[in-house]
Amino acid sequence: MKSFFSPESVAVIGASDRPLKGGHVILKNLRSLGYAGKVYPVNPRLGEVQGWRAYPSLREVPGPVETAVIIVPREKVPEAMGQAAEKGVRSVIVATAGFSDAGDERGLALHAEVARIAQAAPFRMMGPNSIGTIDTHSGFITGITSHEKLPPGHVAMFGQSGMFASGFANHIRSHGRFALSKVACLGNKLDVDELDMIDYLAEDEETKVVGMYFEGLSDGRGFLDAARKLASKKPVVVLKSGRTEAGRRAAAGHTGTLAGADAIYSGAFRQAGLIRADGLEDFFDRLEVFDRCPVPKGNRLAVVSITGVGCVLTADAVSDSNLRFAELSKETLGDMRSVVPDWAPIRNPVDMWAAIERHGVEPAYQVLCQAALQDQGVDALMVIFTLIEECAFDAATVLAQLRIAHPDKPIVAAFLGGEAKLEQQWRKDFSHAGLPAYASVRRAVVALDALAGRIDQIGDNQRLCCGLS
């Protein structure tokens, strides 16, 4: 499996000099991500592509080739695979689509042919219809849409869809949500499938959090056994959506069947210690919190909010979760009183507006958050901001400072209304500080709830988050 992520050499069969072609973009991406291995473009018509010498076929490539990416018209895929077998490559990624995914007669025939070749070949194969893998540490990438440099990180994600190495990876980087370690798009899963990925990522030292997406499983029991082992080591967030068939059934109104099957999946995931996400936003939300926060020692939450609405919305979200509000100690209440005027009540969730009016925004947040974190009865802190000019300050730095003294307590921000421009800036600041920031209090609570859900599953040595370990 290592050959799919950090090979010493790669041949791109179907390399192109036309900017929009996948066989061109892959090479551009290898440059952008700084892949240091040997690169061999293969194209019978070209002498050089993007500074790399090109070869008419794989046979002509001098020296060994560890990995081959095949991106030629579907009719030519079997031949290219034959060359790869002959050359003795260790792994093949077939990017070309139009096999079992197309479903036409010719596609199914080619599928059978490709399957026969793969079975006899000495290499492992990803795909067909896989736009491949990304490894942010080695700089290896076979995605066919353009990428800027991706910062190396500790979150691996995979699924059968090409979106993981394209739109989703773009989203995660450009929104500063978390940093990826490895990405794999499994495509039609003719050979490499979820089980291979699970076993590989369980041992991968660069990966500390795993996110996986799938629509259907061929080997449910095998999957659950492997996933249970992985989940005992690393948090695993699963986005399982209905298979296309199920989607069509749903469309026809047979929701009962679908919901039933879906509930079975949920139960199995829970038993295996997998964390099930509710849609794509939630999938990223949960991966972010696991990447950036330690697992807390308990489920007792303190909340500091600029507004009463934030407190009430949080209370609602908490009541739907397994979190509960921490009971603040007398000492904590005393510390908080130093900024809260006498007439204003102090209770958790803390409505801090009166403290802001009296002492200014930054001192109020600083004192109240510090007091909450120092409380032995508080396991996690959620801080609610409204992003208007009057209330703007360098909040990410203040919270990052407080985290130093409390590395075992997750700190999560929620943005409740305000200016889009400030939100962009704050999101960037929080991302740099390695603090999760959510666009709603509900999403922040759901993420913290998932985090606290790992309490019983792990030992203290696994508690610290990626960012701090």
Add this chain to the structure above:
Amino acid sequence: MKSFFSPESVAVIGASDRPLKGGHVILKNLRSLGYAGKVYPVNPRLGEVQGWRAYPSLREVPGPVETAVIIVPREKVPEAMGQAAEKGVRSVIVATAGFSDAGDERGLALHAEVARIAQAAPFRMMGPNSIGTIDTHSGFITGITSHEKLPPGHVAMFGQSGMFASGFANHIRSHGRFALSKVACLGNKLDVDELDMIDYLAEDEETKVVGMYFEGLSDGRGFLDAARKLASKKPVVVLKSGRTEAGRRAAAGHTGTLAGADAIYSGAFRQAGLIRADGLEDFFDRLEVFDRCPVPKGNRLAVVSITGVGCVLTADAVSDSNLRFAELSKETLGDMRSVVPDWAPIRNPVDMWAAIERHGVEPAYQVLCQAALQDQGVDALMVIFTLIEECAFDAATVLAQLRIAHPDKPIVAAFLGGEAKLEQQWRKDFSHAGLPAYASVRRAVVALDALAGRIDQIGDNQRLCCGLS
């Protein structure tokens, strides 16, 4: 009630020349929003504030004053109210906090005093603890945090919290979500409450969609009667969160009670034809779709998606909704086939990747969306985009063009992954085009589901959206 939104004159009792003070910001905002009425700052120490002549007290103001905003320390509020009564103002907004909201002894005593004065006075009162109202059409505003010019629109929102005239109004404008007509922060609701607002907005011609937030109601039956009447005329989205007491009970683990009471609210809302939002993001999501889309004639949805993941995630979301997938006619399938290669299946939701590869991004979207909209069996269209450079085009213009021929069919966009910068630009473009765009397929489906939920409640003359009427 009109005096709270478009008075001919306003006195600001507690006007200030210090930039951070509410009594300063209100005046600044009146300038920013272009309020054309008479403005009388009241402050015994100042001769002029921001170009308006100031008066030592309300008595000295020449001519009639329709509305007074009181923003002085709480001890001085009763006296200011007395002046307002003497002057014969028609409405008073008390921005000062620290009454029943504080809960201290002095606060409760002042509350009683203010209540006594209000009852005897000839004016209606909003507050105390109300940071007031915004009317984007008249330019009248009493919010105490800074605002740029707010574009006049057709969505009214109110709640007891000050957030509506501050962070939430900022959020809605700066994210280009929809345009507001009127905003009211009711504060402690000593006099003006939800019922007054409901009755007023039912008749308000500038308001075509209503969003309301509350935590508790003193007159549940009266509320439901009034709300039912309002909902028969205009879509009403309600964000009801747990009362603070309920929040605290929730914190202590008494979730059963809370959930029970909450289910009763949900049932009552449904009977009254109110649309209940699930959290703040959803509240804005639904207001946006009602502002920008016509209510469809049925619940049959067509989906055009750049990726199969989008299709499957949509199928899941649709199966949780009352929408269903439209069955595409033979004619539609034929039209779509003109851009989809023969080997690729065409079904709804439409995975368009093969069409993009063959014909380019813009032609593929144009042809497929047009074909879907022309189908008699399609009531609404959802279009899924991934915001990467390779797939970028002027989608807002293409969809806005298609809408011209199909003004009775809602068109909603969902962004599935991609670059943050492109997302900002696209969001702006869609906002200018008056098309709703959501950050996830699930949110887009939930919004469309709410829209289709109005089908049975309205006549054809109420079907068209604000943007087109």
